[in-house]
Amino acid sequence: MALxxxxxxxxxxxxxxxxxxxxxxxxxxxxxxxxxxxxxxxxKAKGTVYLSNIRMVFVASKPxxxxxxxxxxxxxxxxxxxxxxxxxxxxxxxxxxxVVPDNENRALYSTHSFKILFKEGGCGTFIPLFFNLIAxxxxxxxxxxxxxxxxxxxxxxxxxxxxxxxxxxHAYVDPNDPTRIFLQQPNSEAQLRRRTYQSN
Numbered sequence: 497m498a499l500x501x502x503x504x505x506x507x508x509x510x511x512x513x514x515x516x517x518x519x520x521x522x523x524x525x526x527x528x529x530x531x532x533x534x535x536x537x538x539x540k541a542k543g544t545v546y547l548s549n550i551r552m553v554f555v556a557s558k559p560x561x562x563x564x565x566x567x568x569x570x571x572x573x574x575x576x577x578x579x580x581x582x583x584x585x586x587x588x589x590x591x592x593x594x595v596v597p598d599n600e601n602r603a604l605y606s607t608h609s610f611k612i613l614f615k616e617g618g619c620g621t622f623i624p625l626f627f628n629l630i631a632x633x634x635x636x637x638x639x640x641x642x643x644x645x646x647x648x649x650x651x652x653x654x655x656x657x658x659x660x661x662x663x664x665x666h667a668y669v670d671p672n673d674p675t676r677i678f679l680q681q682p683n684s685e686a687q688l689r690r691r692t693y694q695s696n
Contacts, residue, residue: 526542
């Protein structure tokens, strides 16, 4: 996780090297806990969630205090579950481990719990792509897990090697789901690419 990731003026996240954005979903409500500088540490905001081959990024339509967005590397997401409550809207809930800076102690950072609520329209396009992408990232990076666990740090950018082209070609598009799928990368500013999660 990374609080307030770098964004272009239009609100789109600044991509990493080799990052491919798969989709964007407007009209979601995002809940996250343990955010420093907020009342009780909990934040609830409306906005857009972006999904790429590396991460999922929520960008608030209006800032909530100092909270503008939240970046969740797919390799750090776990315990994800799709919920379909009878009286409330469909949602994905799960946990995400923090991205710990190299010079800081892991014990100072705790795992966040998050929830993405689909308030406007269906989620029949988003849900299968999200779960397929997470499964693909985990499967592709399984061989690096043993080495990374020995070093006690898993590089979130390793997910960039996940093959997403085939998955995108066979994506089901639900007409009731307002998710936008990127058939072409949305930014013309291709030279602006991040190389690390560490801020410069």
